[in-house]
Amino acid sequence: MKTKIFLFLSICSIFLLGLNVTSSFAQDTSNIANLDQSKLASTVITPKIDSGDTAWMIVATALVLLMTIPGLALFYGGLVRRKNILNVLMQCFIITAVVSLEWVICGYSMAFGSSKGFLAPFVGGFDWAFLHGIKISDLSPYFISHSQLSSTGGSIGTIPHIVFVLFQCMFAVITPALIIGAFAERIKFRGFLIFILLWAIFVYNPVAHWVWSADGWLAKLGAIDFAGGTVVHINAGIAALITALMIGKRKYYEGHATQPHNIPFVVIGAGLLWVGWFGFNAGSGLAADGLAASAFLVTHVATAAAALTWALLDWVINKKPTVVGICTGAVAGLVAITPASGFVDVTGAFAIGILVSVFCFIAVGIIKPKLGYDDSLDAFGVHGVGGMWGALGTGLFATATVQSAYSGAFYGNPKQFFIQIIAVVSTLIYTGLLTAFLFWLTDKIFGVRATAEEETAGLDVTQHGEIAYTEAE
């Protein structure tokens, strides 16, 4: 056992040492900014930080972190049995810690940096490892609706580069946290942690690069994903499905979920997710302007529509509207509107919100029980299915009245829909295969499945030596 750990740590050290042996490149390449030669003149241009944009983005960043801790933590935590809640909370918290550090060490550079050669469209390099080369005064090279002339004649953003780094860090944190719903209540903590770290490095970073980096092949293809339908939800969703199938069902799984032990927590979690998601979507415009306002609006409309639809479906099909149901509907709405939030208007929001609840209701309530797999907290059923619909819905409902450069199939640009399909399918394939490999590898070296006794006694006491709710005092 000790030799396995030693070997693993050696490989990690060599990997990290390799980060320092990188070739440098000029940051202001035309890859990440539109080069506008006509503006070069004798005047000296000093781009400035826009304090309105920056203030909003700092708040948005904090809101996105709130989505993970404690939003998602409580949402998932309330859904599991009382003997496992601490395990869920711990997973969310440690993911926040580990992935945040990984992001600064290498993640941001891999996702949003540039590399040379044939890997360039697929993953960035290590030039920005440890945020090397990013100064306090640097402006963000990434922008959406609000940009300004840079000192070299190109365009540059209006917020500090560091703020962009941290905003994206919170996305990198919540994505693996979504997966924990798949293998909840039966995973060993050590195996989980190692798998998550490998996944963050080798799955999240490349997929984020494909879609959001200026070099990314899906971005160049024209795939649109405003706040992370592909990068976050489909990514986590398919990883959830794969890991749920690989780890196997809970020992006494009877074809249906166990009763949530604390539905009020689920509600608190869902509320924090709804509010935090405004940072997630409206913040993805990287500015405090009309686009952010539009994203804010359609996020709210789609979520409300989805929540109501699920409650109505519950009411009609099961005779009673349930609290877990309406919360699930709201989260599904949030998931689906994510990629579309910067591209659709209220009509699109209604359509995406209503239909996501229909699709996820069927996936979770009808298809999953029929197929019998144990995706404990419906990470695939809600995030995977919802994310796929959101990505495709973006291809249908994107309208040029929001961002003039983008429109979808229903607004005269059917090509967008097919580009979205390519984005969805390529993510499913890459993430599916690599997740399977990383999970298998982790299981081989460290083991991922808790024993039957550990599962029955509960993960809180067996993995953490703690009891969430003491009885006597």
Next chain:
Amino acid sequence: MKKIEAVIRKSKFEDVKKALHEVDIDFFTYWDSTGVGKQTEKIIFRGKSYDTTKISRLTLSIVVRDQNLEKTVNAITNSARTGDLGDGKVFISEIIEVYRIRNGEKGPEALFIKGEEA
């Protein structure tokens, strides 16, 4: 002295409490319990409803003097009955000794306050 342990439906608790009060039994302990039995409860979760055999019940524990045993048991069974599967059970056991903690009294007199009994 006898101990009566009754497992009853949660929905019948107020009726049982009232019936016990009417026969002057006002001192007992009760707690939530979970049982497994023939009755099932319908649970809905995310679009799917299913039957669970984990049933919520209430357990009462009353210690009475032998002369009050029959009226107490009757009060409970009559008020807790619905006629459906899952009404519950009453168990009687023998109590060897009773002590009042406040003043160390023991025996059947510790079960009631003198002057307030029926």
